[in-house]
Amino acid sequence: MEITLPTFNSVFSIDCVIFGFEAGELKILLIERNQEPFKDWLALPGYIVEQDESIDDAAERILYELTGLRDLHMQQFHTFGEVNRHPQGRVITVAYYALIRINGQKDLRPITQYARKAFWHPVSELPKLAFDHSEIFETGFNKIRRRLNYQPIAFELLPEKFTLTQLQSLYEAVLNKKLDKRNFRKKMLSYGFLKELDEKQKGVSYRAAKLYKFDRRKYAKIFNNELNLDK
Amino acid sequence: MEITLPTFNSVFSIDCVIFGFEAGELKILLIERNQEPFKDWLALPGYIVEQDESIDDAAERILYELTGLRDLHMQQFHTFGEVNRHPQGRVITVAYYALIRINGQKDLRPITQYARKAFWHPVSELPKLAFDHSEIFETGFNKIRRRLNYQPIAFELLPEKFTLTQLQSLYEAVLNKKLDKRNFRKKMLSYGFLKELDEKQKGVSYRAAKLYKFDRRKYAKIFNNELNLDK
DNA sequence: AAGATACTGTGTAAAATTTACACCTTTAAA
DNA sequence: TTTAAAGGTGTAAATTTTACACAGTATCTT
Structure with a gap:
């Protein structure tokens, strides 16, 4: 029926x-x-x-x-x-x-x-x-x-404090491809909007990684420049 | 009222x-x-x-x-x-x-x-x-x-046959900035989706420029690769 | 026909960015 | 103390981007 x-x-x-x-x-x-x-x-x-x-x-x-x-x-x-x-x-x-x-x-x-x-x-x-x-x-x-390439998408998905490996694996998940660890880190850090903390990951059964924070203010500055930069 | x-x-x-x-x-x-x-x-x-x-x-x-x-x-x-x-x-x-x-x-x-x-x-x-x-x-x-950077926008605005200078001035109009002539040509031609014709501009009171055509098929091939390329 | 005008068409070197690639270090658990 | 698992790091080569200037040619003018 x-x-x-x-x-x-x-x-x-x-x-x-x-x-x-x-x-x-x-x-x-x-x-x-x-x-x-x-x-x-x-x-x-x-x-x-x-x-x-x-x-x-x-x-x-x-x-x-x-x-x-x-x-x-x-x-x-x-x-x-x-x-x-x-x-x-x-x-x-x-x-x-x-x-x-x-x-x-x-x-x-x-x-x-x-x-x-x-x-x-x-x-x-x-x-x-x-x-x-x-x-x-x-x-x-x-x-x-x-x-992902021009908006702070990744940082909204991660906890406030995160490791570079977590950030990378998020990129890999979204892009569906493997990235090179050293190149990824070099590039991300070069942007200057990641703030290194005096803290380390906890509760892992291997060497703990440094934690980072996303600096929204610096990101905005870079992002705006990109748009306004009339060279 | x-x-x-x-x-x-x-x-x-x-x-x-x-x-x-x-x-x-x-x-x-x-x-x-x-x-x-x-x-x-x-x-x-x-x-x-x-x-x-x-x-x-x-x-x-x-x-x-x-x-x-x-x-x-x-x-x-x-x-x-x-x-x-x-x-x-x-x-x-x-x-x-x-x-x-x-x-x-x-x-x-x-x-x-x-x-x-x-x-x-x-x-x-x-x-x-x-x-x-x-x-x-x-x-x-x-x-x-x-x-403009990843879609064939420019070619829909131009006549079917166009000169590189026309193409450049369109880019300049959309982006609202001046581009370097030599670099612009080098780059556009390097993509390989512009087809040089055996024809020249007509009706201008100076040296006539070569005409080009947009090769939609080649463009599509390049564009698809960009998307599928899981390196 | 000579000259003026206005745009075409071209190359190279330096700088910046991207890529490929491997091993020692640190921590915790066994 | 050994093992397992991931952290963290540098360099050289290749590629891409940038900056930059002048001779060539078609048409128009006189």
Whole structure:
């Protein structure tokens, strides 16, 4: 027996591709849907934009309601507007991405009924997702891969204090290729926006590595120069 | 006396930033509005998306209806979704850009009543535009500036056969800086996607320059390699 | 036809950046 | 004390980028 669903006219929605990094692996945040259509499917956190909120505000709210996560710096990356991308009506969706440190303690707890749960899933071996969410994910992944070179993407995924090896393995995960250790370090340090700390890694069963911090101010200076430098 | 305007609920619209290049100058396509709000103002060509068309299709149709131009390769670049960006209601607009050879003969003739006329305007000294169109333009200009380096943007703006000097002056117009002639030529030719023709420029009152053509196939090959090259 | 004008077309050396590559050191655990 | 595992480091070669100047040629003018 078929379930009858309401239909509606044009609505806007937001879908979120939230990247995290944990145990050397790049992950994204998925929800298990608790609502038709695609009930029980895995999907990107996403929902409908209200009349009186900007799309940027909507993105924050929706992510919070579906996953319990707040105050991420989200950025729009593409809008998907095929006619039949949603089975119940015309839905144009603006896709956002954000990058976040995965933090074991922070629990992911949907506030609304629309999601049964929210959880991290490695970007490799993603299952088929609801709607056109697999395509949305792919588009987003390509975007951040490109932006890695000129935006401080990596530092939002790592803990505040990190080792150069962690930084490198993040780059390797995003770019999907091996990098040379010595060249990577030389280059990163040459930028001058990494601050070496007087601290070392703890709890490892081998020689502990130095910890570094990302210096946002210096980064901004370099980045702005790049844009303004009319030579 | 104030004019009373209808209001409406959420609608999607498309706005187009169409770049052209003529007489060494970068230009964009504007319309003069013939409808409230912002009647008589200059604006980007833009209008509302229909229920049964994808946003990509809508972009093509709308541009055609407002300017008479067809078959451009348009690409989405950003979606603007502030609550009050349109005085009559909630309008979220997806902005597209395209690049086109300006061709004196081709006339710009609005098909609908909504635009009184369409015309090219230099990107320097743009007047204030309707709605948030000035911001949309700026965002689009920044996008193509960045994409100039990895997309065949320049070749869509030039005539099919062009000289290296024309190519250089286009780069200079987009990047807003002077480039070195010898280095520019060396670099462009080294890519290998320029095909030297057995023809020369005509109608100039000085030594005629060689003409070149853009080899789309070779470009694609190079571009794909860049993406796939997992070293 | 001689000269003026205006742009075409070309090479090289120095500097900067990128690449390839291997081994000793340090820490903790066994 | 030995072993396991990752940390940390330098150099030479190759490549790319930059800076820089002048003779050649087509057309127009007189």
